[in-house]
Amino acid sequence: xxxxxxLLIESIKEKGRITFAExxxxxxxxxxxxxxxxxxxxVGKQGDYYTGPTVYRIFGELLARQLEEMWRLMEKEPFAVVxxxxxxxxxxxxxxxxxxxxxxxxxxxxxxxxxxxxxxxxEKQRLLLESIEVADEKVSWHTYTEDGFSFDxxxxxxxxxxxxxxxxxxxxxxxNKVLKEIYVGYNGKKFCxxxxxxxxxxxxCYLETNNINLDEGQVCEINLGAADWLxxxxxxxxxxxxxxxxxxxxxxxxYHENMREGTLRCYHSHTVNRDYYERPGEQDITAHVDFSxxxxxxxxVQLEETGFIQQAHFLIxxxxxxxxxxxxxxxxxxxxxxxxxxxxxMGEIFKVLIQHKNIKNPQLTGLRPLQSVIMSxx
Numbered sequence: 001x002x003x004x005x006x007l008l009i010e011s012i013k014e015k016g017r018i019t020f021a022e023x024x025x026x027x028x029x030x031x032x033x034x035x036x037x038x039x040x041x042x043v044g045k046q047g048d049y050y051t052g053p054t055v056y057r058i059f060g061e062l063l064a065r066q067l068e069e070m071w072r073l074m075e076k077e078p079f080a081v082v083x084x085x086x087x088x089x090x091x092x093x094x095x096x097x098x099x100x101x102x103x104x105x106x107x108x109x110x111x112x113x114x115x116x117x118x119x120x121x122x123e124k125q126r127l128l129l130e131s132i133e134v135a136d137e138k139v140s141w142h143t144y145t146e147d148g149f150s151f152d153x154x155x156x157x158x159x160x161x162x163x164x165x166x167x168x169x170x171x172x173x174x175x176n177k178v179l180k181e182i183y184v185g186y187n188g189k190k191f192c193x194x195x196x197x198x199x200x201x202x203x204x205c206y207l208e209t210n211n212i213n214l215d216e217g218q219v220c221e222i223n224l225g226a227a228d229w230l231x232x233x234x235x236x237x238x239x240x241x242x243x244x245x246x247x248x249x250x251x252x253x254x255y256h257e258n259m260r261e262g263t264l265r266c267y268h269s270h271t272v273n274r275d276y277y278e279r280p281g282e283q284d285i286t287a288h289v290d291f292s293x294x295x296x297x298x299x300x301v302q303l304e305e306t307g308f309i310q311q312a313h314f315l316i317x318x319x320x321x322x323x324x325x326x327x328x329x330x331x332x333x334x335x336x337x338x339x340x341x342x343x344x345x346m347g348e349i350f351k352v353l354i355q356h357k358n359i360k361n362p363q364l365t366g367l368r369p370l371q372s373v374i375m376s377x378x
Contacts, residue, residue, distance in 0.1 A: 231301045
């Protein structure tokens with residue numbers, strides 16, 4: 001988008017350079033031209049990538065099962081689900097429709113909050129929800145800014161599906177045994193990278209606190225916003241759960257020698273590239289989630305780890321194999337379900353982290369050992 005590119009160039013000329021985090025923030029979240037605030041189709045066949053809810057509705061139905069169990073663990077009190085960034089509303093629609101039909105008692109105690117700043121996406125979500133005749137009082141829309149969420153405290157569950165990976169990151173590298181930050185400059189023809197001193201003391205603290213030691217020439221991404229986001233989640237979650245579904249891993253796996261170039265990627269028309277500075281505002285930019293950071297940052301704000309597993313494990317524990325049996329003669333559906341589980345698709349690359357607050361030792365079906373699932377199906 002030429003207008004956004006012009007804004008980025010002007011910002012660089014004014015400051016001399018900008019951090020990659022500022023470049024990414026502008027490219028994705030500029031209120032008028034940013035990727036996530038545009039009318040561009042982002043997800044699905046006409047977009048740039050697929051997510052679990054776009055593959056098959058069973059994803060939302062299985063999440064609904066887990067949410068209903070959480071509600072029962074919380075003694076069937078009024079329960080709010082807060083979804084961060086609902087795109088067109090597929091996941092929201094699948095969850096609500098399943099709860100409406102399968103759990104009428106839960107539906108009566110249930111409210112869905114969509115956190116969405118894009119007016120175009122909000123309208124798409126409203127139209128989709130109207131198609132399943134959801135009562136107006138069951139859904140509300142709110143926003144999230146650096147000051148936090150725009151709603152009051154809740155009892156219930158926050159749900160983040162592919163949100164954390166798109167939070168802006170700083171890029172660091174070890175060069176001649178000295179830690180440097182990778183900035184974005186402009187040479188008169190194109191964006192370019194500039195290595196210089198680290199911009200924030202918090203970046204040094206992040207590496208030291210988390211005991212991260214880079215090899216010579218290794219590049220890494222640091223997401224400082226994730227800890228602030230979890231702090232705001234905890235401020236609004238009086239009692240309940242946080243479900244984070246995203247691609248990434250624990251720290252020991254993210255920083256091994258095979259990740260020397262970092263995990264930053266761009267998605268455009270269902271292709272993956274590392275052309276970070278091409279098409280600003282027209283392609284997604286993401287980095288793998290450091291789940292160790294989410295676990296540790298959560299503990300510091302009273303969000304205790306309930307469990308951390310691969311997406312395939314989570315879905316199998318909630319009953320997706322039963323759906324395989326139900327659809328074994330439907331090739332198209334079976335292939336879609338396999339995509340949610342396959343190690344080279346979404347099954348192992350995507351992880352599920354569940355955290356809880358003010359609930360003592362919750363035991364969730366989605367986190368149960370797979371051995372118990374196998375035994376119960378015999």
